[in-house]
Every structure is written in C-alpha cells, then in structure tokens.
Amino acid sequence: MKRESKFVRKPLGNFSPFRLPFVAAIFLVLFAFASQRQLIRQPKEARSGLKVIKVIDGDTVVLSDGRTVRYIGIDTPEFGQPFYEAAKNFNRNLVENKLVDLEFDVERYDHYGRLLAYVFVRDKSGRRIFVNGEMIRNGFARTYTKPPNVKYSDLFVKLQREAMASHRGLWSVYKPTRLAVVGNKRTKVFHRPNCSLVRKISHQNLVYFQNAEKALAEGFQPCRVCQP
Numbered sequence: 660m661k662r663e664s665k666f667v668r669k670p671l672g673n674f675s676p677f678r679l680p681f682v683a684a685i686f687l688v689l690f691a692f693a694s695q696r697q698l699i700r701q702p703k704e705a706r707s708g709l710k711v712i713k714v715i716d717g718d719t720v721v722l723s724d725g726r727t728v729r730y731i732g733i734d735t736p737e738f739g740q741p742f743y744e745a746a747k748n749f750n751r752n753l754v755e756n757k758l759v760d761l762e763f764d765v766e767r768y769d770h771y772g773r774l775l776a777y778v779f780v781r782d783k784s785g786r787r788i789f790v791n792g793e794m795i796r797n798g799f800a801r802t803y804t805k806p807p808n809v810k811y812s813d814l815f816v817k818l819q820r821e822a823m824a825s826h827r828g829l830w831s832v833y834k835p836t837r838l839a840v841v842g843n844k845r846t847k848v849f850h851r852p853n854c855s856l857v858r859k860i861s862h863q864n865l866v867y868f869q870n871a872e873k874a875l876a877e878g879f880q881p882c883r884v885c886q887p
C-alpha cells in the first residue's frame with residue numbers, strides 16, 4: 660500500500676521498527692472500520708448517468724441497465740383507476756429517454772426486487788427536478804410513507820398539502836369523507852373504524868383523525884382493504 664511504504668521511508672527519529680506490527684494493526688483496524696462505514700453508507704449513495712428507457716406507470720420505470728425502479732415515498736393510481744393515464748403521462752414527460760440521478764434510502768430493494776430510489780432529472784434549462792416530489796406536488800401521486808425509507812417524507816407531506824389545497828390532479832375529484840378514521844402511526848395507514856385491521860394496531864400506534872382529509876394531510880395513506 661502506498662500509504663504504508665511512504666510511512667516506512669520517513670526518517671525514523673524515535674520510531675522503533677519493533678513498533679511496526681503495532682502500527683500495522685492500527686492501520687488494519689482503521690481500514691476495517693472505514694470499509695464497514697462504507698458498507699453502512701452504501702445504500703444511500705447516489706448513482707447517476709442512468710437512462711430511463713420505459714415508463715411503466717406513475718411511480719415505476721425501467722432503466723437502460725434493465726433494472727426496474729420504484730419511486731420511494733409515493734403511490735400513483737393503478738391501471739384502471741382514475742388518473743392512471745394522467746400520472747403515467749406526467750411521469751413519462753419528466754423522465755422518458757432522459758438521464759437520471761438516483762438517490763437511495765435505507766432499503767435498496769422492495770419485495771418485488773425493484774430498486775427503491777429518489778429520482779432526479781434535469782429539465783431543458785438545466786434545473787434539477789425531484790421527480791418523486793413533482794408527482795405529489797402536481798396531484799398525480801399520494802404520499803406513501805413506508806419506514807424505514809422516510810428521508811423525504813416530511814417534504815412529501817408538505818407537497819401533498821399544497822396539491823390538495825389547490826385541487827390538483829386526483830385531488831380535483833377527491834370527495835373528503837366526513838367520517839372519523841383511525842390511523843396506525845407505525846405503518847402510516849388509516850382505516851374506517853370498523854376495518855378488521857384496526858384491531859391489530861397496538862395501542863401506542865393508534866391515532867384518531869376527524870376525517871380522511873386530515874389523515875392525508877398528515878401523510879397517512881388510505882387502507883386498501885376498507886378504502887376510507
């Protein structure tokens with residue numbers, strides 16, 4: 660190693676060659692520590708220069724290296740749901756055939772094996788656009804807070820409030836229910852009070868909202884079973 664040979668060639672002074680194994684051991688420990696830190700930090704590293712070759716829907720794309728990317732922290736309408744095409748087209752206009760930068764959170768893949776990422780792209784004037792955030796801000800996605808991948812969840816909630824207040828995209832047809840709903844602080848999902856899943860929520864994770872709109876404004880997403 661370059662560093663070590665330099666060290667040995669230095670004038671000895673009061674340096675004893677007998678200390679060399681000791682010094683080497685310190686280097687080894689430092690090196691091991693550094694590489695471990697690297698491993699811990701690795702999931703959050705940024706990757707750049709990948710091209711989006713296909714847009715699947717509002718929150719999923721395919722990269723030029725063949726991997727499928729699922730945007731973190733957002734959920735867009737599924738096929739057959741209102742605004743499915745609109746969300747897909749909006750996403751397509753942002754990223755299709757463009758180079759993107761990826762940023763990661765704690766988990767690198769979801770259980771479908773899709774790469775989980777925050778996606779950034781540059782517009783024509785070179786401005787950096789946060790794709791996940793833009794989808795929410797324009798009302799084509801809901802927040803989808805799924806711990807431990809919560810790096811930008813506060814921002815997403817803020818952007819969703821903005822989209823709801825301006826009745827953008829899917830919020831333009833949203834009819835807020837007057838019914839009280841029950842949230843789970845851990846999963847960030849909210850339910851109708853009579854949903855069977857409510858009984859499974861532990862006491863310390865229960866949170867009550869006056870209505871669905873209030874739960875959405877706090878970044879909770881509706882349960883797919885009881886659809887509050």
Ligand SMILES: [Zn+2]
Pocket residue numbers: 849850851854855856857882883884885886
């Ligand atoms: Zn439910």
